[in-house]
Amino acid sequence: MAKRVLIVTYYWPPAGGPGVQRWLKFVKYLPEHDIEPIVYCPSNANYPIIDKSLKAEIPENISILKQPIKEPYKLANLFSKQTKTISKGIIKEKDKQSLPERLMLFIRGNFFIPDARKQWVKPSTNFLTTYIQDFNIDTVITTGPPHSLHLIGLKIKQKLEVNWIADFRDPWTTIGYHKQLKLTNFAKKQHKQLESKVLNQADQIVVTSPSTKTEFxxxxxxxxxxxxxxxxxxxxxxxxxxxxxxLSHIGSLLSKRNPEILWQALSEIINNNDDFKRCFQLNLVGEVGEDIINSLGKYNLIDYLNKTGYVSHNEAVKFQKKSQVLLLIEINSEDTKAIIPGKLFEYMVSNRPILAIGPKGADISKLITETNTGKFFNYSEYDALKSEILNMFEAYQNKTLNVNAIGLQKYSRKALTKQLVDLINNL
Structure with missing residues (x-):
């Protein structure tokens, strides 16, 4: 008889973005290992990004449980158009925030702990406690962010003898945007306490990067x-x-992730190289922060910009496969060393070279080097970055711009699902 595993997730099709794809793919391959996944998600979620094409990837005969959720963002949207951008993670620099924006950030950070989906915890716990007992569930998996979903796992674990895996797609208290939420000392303490409870009462912790493992x-x-x-x-x-x-960046490019080192290098090359000026195009595919656009204007790059906005996952893959170079940008911060964007792995199998910029010692640097899929630069390596762009352009002119990736198989969704299966079976 197959093991039954309950997966508690906020993001599920028609939600778009990388957060939904991790568990959509696990659910696809778990049945191959005699594990029956049962998905629990909101029936009326306020997703900031919609991608209806992902519905086609939901496996047939998968049990999906849905319960309503109270979404404070829905109410806030009635009063401010900025709420939707904040819910997407697009937060302006402090000196550019309006009074309503500052107020919303303060309320979000201090009245909704750990996050704005906290009101779903109690009704979900009540519903799932009965369901788990009635249908003989072996294991519960919670995935965050939103990290409030881990509190569902925590409360279920306190009530029932059930195995619990807490999956952290991102860190909790050290994630970059926490510093922008205007947290009081009391709120910071509450976050730390909840994080500790989850980490110490789950049977197994899963993280997406080595640095997060070290932190936990x-x-x-x-x-x-x-x-x-x-x-x-x-x-x-x-x-x-x-x-x-x-040069194509696929996915959200938020205001804090603004690589002026790259814009400066591109501007200088354009001013000194007529061939580059004639051939260059910058593709930004996804949500783009206002500060990014302002910086592109500052460096006279607007004329070279192709800004498409959010596209479906299939369209994003097309951009990846046809682009000459793929851009991967991470914030220059100690807090972002642990971030490994989901798109990196799709980049790696697109057979196009990656040009990545991030903090010194970032986990993405090791991955790109290990797989021979591109070049990584930190924010102090201006000359080296500029030189590499020129090297790539020369290869493009000679029709030799390519990549010879190695060791990618272990990052396939099937191989990763096997890792998850081993954890489930060993609990």
């Missing part, structure tokens, strides 16, 4: 396993690469 090891003695995000074999074909020398 200082808080708990419970077993912690790194299962990164990964790639699936997408049935998307592209016949030709872009004719122009395209």
């Amino acid at each position: 090891e200082a808080i708990t003695n419970k077993p912690i396993t790194v299962i990164t995000n990964g790639y699936d074999q997408e049935k998307v074909e592209v016949n030709n690469l872009d004719e122009k020398f395209t």
Whole structure:
């Protein structure tokens, strides 16, 4: 008889973005290992990004439980158009925030702990406690953010003898945007206490990066396993690469993730290289922060910009496969060393070179080097970055711009699901 595993997630199709794809893919492959996944998600979630194409990837005959959730963002949207951008993670620099924006951030940070979905914890716990007993569930998996979902797992664990895996797609108290939420000392303490309770009462912790594992090891003695995000074999074909020398960033490019070192390098190259000026194009595919656009204007790059906004996952894969170079940008902060964006793994199998910029010692640097899929630069390596762009452009002109990736198989969704299966079976 198959083991039954209950997966508690906020993000599920028609939600778009990388957060939904991790568990959508696990659910796809778990039945191959005699594990029956049962998904629990909101029936009326206020998703900041919608991608209806992902509905087609939901496996047939999968049990999906849905219960309503109270969404404070829905109410706030009636009063301010800025709420939607904040819910997407697009937060302006402090000196550019309006009074309503500052107030909303303060309320979000101090009245909704750990996050704005906290009101779903109690009704979900009540519903699932009965369901688990009635349907003989072996294991409960909670995935966050939103980290309030881990509180559902915590309360269920306190009531029932059930195995609980807490999956952290991002860190909790050290995630970059926490510093922008105007947290009081009391709120910071509450976050720390809740984080500690989850980490010390779950049977197994799963994280997506080695740095997060190291961080959590200082808080708990419970077993912690790194299962990164990964790639699936997408049935998307592209016949030709872009004719122009395209540098493409796929996904949200938030205001805090503003690589002025790159814009400056591109501007200088354009001013000194007529061939580059004629061939260059910058593709930004996804949500783009206002500060990014302002910086592109400052460096006279607007004329080279192709800004498409959010596209479906299949369209995003097409952009990845036809672009000459793929951009990966991370905030220059100690807090972001642990962030490994889900798109990195799709980048790695797109057969296009990656140009990545991030903090010194970032986990993404090790991955890119290990797989031979591109080049990584920190924010102090201006000359080296500029030189690499010119090297890539020369290869583009000679039609030799390519990549020879190695060791990618272990990041396939099937291989990663096998790691998860081993954890489930060993509980």
